[in-house]
Amino acid sequence: MNSSRLSRRGFLGRAAASVGSAAAAPYIIASTALGAEGRPAASERIVMGTIGIGGRGRGDMAAFLGNKDVEMAGVCDVQGARRKHAKATVDRHYGNTDCKAYIDIRDILARKDIDAVLIATGDNNHSMVSIEAARAGKDMYCEKPMSVAIAESRAVSDTMRRFSRIYQCGTQRRNVANFVFAAHLARSGKLGKLKAMHAEKAWPDSNVHFGVLPGQADPPREAVDWNGWLGPAMWRPYNPQYISRGYWLRHGDFSGGSICEWGSHTVDICQWANNADDTSPIEYRTINKNNDIEAIYANGVKLYIRKGLRFGSCPIRIEGEDGWVETGDSGRIEVYPKSLIAQRRFRGGYPQNDHVREFLNCVKSRKQPIAPAEGAHRSITTCHVANICVRLGRPVKWDPIKEEFPDDDEANRLRSRAYRHPWRL
């Protein structure tokens, strides 16, 4: 093995195989032993791959490349142009041509030297790729939303536990200061007993559609691996419009529409604020023609998934008996009483750098990160149940312990979708 490619995984494996006791060898080789100037030793680097490199994936990958203990060894995308661009980006970053490009996720996941993967595919493939990555022994940072159906994210969480993998959901606002501050106000009781929380959805209409477009001739696999793009979803003839984000984001086979698009962030922060990372609301109903949602947790706190909050994208508002807080991506925050805010100022934006860094630390320490699979599953479950409520056009009840709709066969069927060969949960 080339020493410059010696991975942390390789080191741990070798250490485990060759060292009889902890005292027989140093736990970590001194950085001066192997590290190039300004970079940690190879034994301390995390060898990574990126799967799915559209706009979001490029941003995430740049955040990972900004960490000197990351070595991006491969990129994978079903779209040729994105694949080539990503490889060029990584090669330019390292000043070499070592980065390998893959079409099929199974090929990049088969690489034994890769410790962890960044997953930023379309939403439809998030769960499937996460599960396959865990089966291959990788840790992962996976973009939101975690799943397209409740059963998928349940399976992701179970698989992470089963293989003791580190999973960080790309709900990076858990590491963005104004959101952290808002959640902390609620969690620490400074707002008093919580009454209601408001989570903004992405656009006014909550519906998803299941459109089928006229078929066209398949493009060359090098340009678009259509079967790979579809992943576990229903097969249909190729049409380039499917691949447009503006289309698939509202398509029920490929995403969860307005509620999941922003709710995966805003509902997630509200769940966190309500100390509800292990549950979901138990009753849901629509409250207007835009199918805004009112949901109620077992502790009586109400959650509204709606439009109309302030302060930029992905805003939230949390109301307690003694105060309230409202903030969003603009970084502006309003708090009542004002004394709770003190002298704090927030920059705004929704950078993922701290979230990425925390994930990398957890890969090394094996501690669970701030947005682990189980919590992310519960957040996105809340969004999915809300979507099911919209789709059925009636109120629904949810049992967060059994993870089922009590005495509601119709709703229960919508918890899952049969995976298309060769994928399985």
Added chain:
Amino acid sequence: MSQNVRHLRITARLCLACLLLPATAGIALSAPADAAARGRREAELIKTLTSDASQARKDLACRELQVIGARACIDALEAMLPDEKLSHMARYALESMAYAEAGKALRDALGKTSGTTKVGVITSLGFRRDSQATAELSPLVSDRDQDVAVAAVAALGRIGTPAAAGVLARVRKSATGRLRAVAAEASLTAAEQLTGRGRQAEATVIWEGLQDAKWPAHVRQGAFVGLLSAGGDRAADRAIAAIGGGDPGLRAVAIANSSVLKGPGVGKRLADQLDKLPPDAQVLLIDVLAQRGDPAARPEIVRAAASDSDRVRTAALGALGGIGNATCVALLCKAVATGKNDAERQAAINSLQSLPGEKVNANLLACMIAAPAEARPALIDALAVRQAPGTVNALVEQASGSDATVRTAAFKALGQLATPGDLPALVRLLVSPIGGDAPGEAKRAVVLVSRKIRDDSAQADVVLAALGEAPATSIRCSLLQTLGGIGNAKAFAAITAARSDKDADVQDAAIRALTAWPDARAMDATIGIFRTTENVVHRVLALRGCVRMVGISVLSTNAKLDILGELLREAKRAPDKQLVLSSLADVADPAAIALAKPYLSETTVRGEAELTVLAIAQAIKTSHPAQANAAAQALLKQSKDRMIRRDAGRLVRDLTPSQPR
């Protein structure tokens, strides 16, 4: 363009995209309300499935049947299972149906399918956890088609009955390659299922088997966590063995999962591992011991606080905040005084602030008094954060000491800890020779403690008494500034009187106090200063004071416009005009636009004026749409700022009646 604006733009494009969806998007997928209508709809869908309709139509019918399908549709769906093109969507409908007939249809299809369709059927049986399929699936684990064998093994894992687990045990022994990997995963899954059925012993056997070095690290680690989750003394034994063992990956997993281990003496046993570990692992274990909060681990943590490793020392000092007690105070104070780096010192400070225990405050106070001057401010801060009672006398002493940094810290703490009964002592400090150059913290402390007096009218009394006896100008100025902070009626009267003092410095202090008055009581006086003073500094202070007070006042809109209009007309400097314009933006009235409009052509303040006009126009778009529209149109036409034009354009669109398309 900010990230935030970009995000909103993307969302706007998505909103637009929804208008361009194809006609096929409008497929009804909600269920008919009554049973009869559902039955009719199901019959129609069955008809579609059994006709020569296109695959797309059959796919959509299956999608609908997933929600409304009853037993009647199962035969039609079953007939589709062997068809390579239709099989997946037939499973789409069948897989989530609770009917036993749906399971039977899938099981029956095993004999009618092959290749990918068979794999799909097996996967659906696994998803349903169909234990009745165990007998049919068991022989398939050795099917010649490896995809079929893999699917069967995975399905048996999900089914997870003892019988299925038995099959998997055999596969684990004999399988190679991909099948072996899936057998490991399926076994882990089955172990969880067995645990759920109360068959812990059988699950443990599986997990123990997967500890063998022949299995990949993630399988071993997953099985190890399974064993820990089983709980009991064995779990602690296993964790401790792994922590002391030679597999660094497993050690990290063991440490990370040790925070929830239960049992007598577990905390102590874990702590006993500390000095056997390399520094990086010690840091992880110290973190876990802190989370556990077991006092039995304290001696080892204290020992680690003297480690040669910077990281270990820092981690241990930080952990003592939760796990330490009063006996740790001296150690932590010493670290604050002599710590080798900022992280170490900060960890010690944090721990001193949160350390639990009755005698902690007393010990900390004693340590603070004995500490070198450079360490004392941090220790005083810790006392303040702890709201430590019985410390005021000592803090007053520190506030009168020779070290300015210590004095400042002491005054800051006194502001939080002192009570109204302590006010005379604090004011004596303020009027003492030290008070002459007293830091802002000294005045702030007196203000904070004065405001703790419940009777508002009495809040300034102690300071006023001192003012009456103060001979020196510097002291009087200091007391006047303090009165300004207290801000009650008596303080206002005293400061108003001081404006006529024969000493120019006292006059200056009075004006500064008035212009910085905490509420709108001083509005008239401040406007008066603005109108009459010839002192440039006082004029600027008065303008700023007026703008601030308008913002917090309950004046009528007209009164606010009068004041801000006057300030705007009389303001000479661009920053002052900008300040007034920014305040004007909060007045939702067309007259406010009229006031701001002339400044749209003034180069130095144009940007602020445009923002002001835009904000007012947005605020009055409902109450005064015509004026809002006119203002937005003007901005759209004249502004050189792209963002202003964008937002003005949006406002114009909002206010323009939509045309039929």
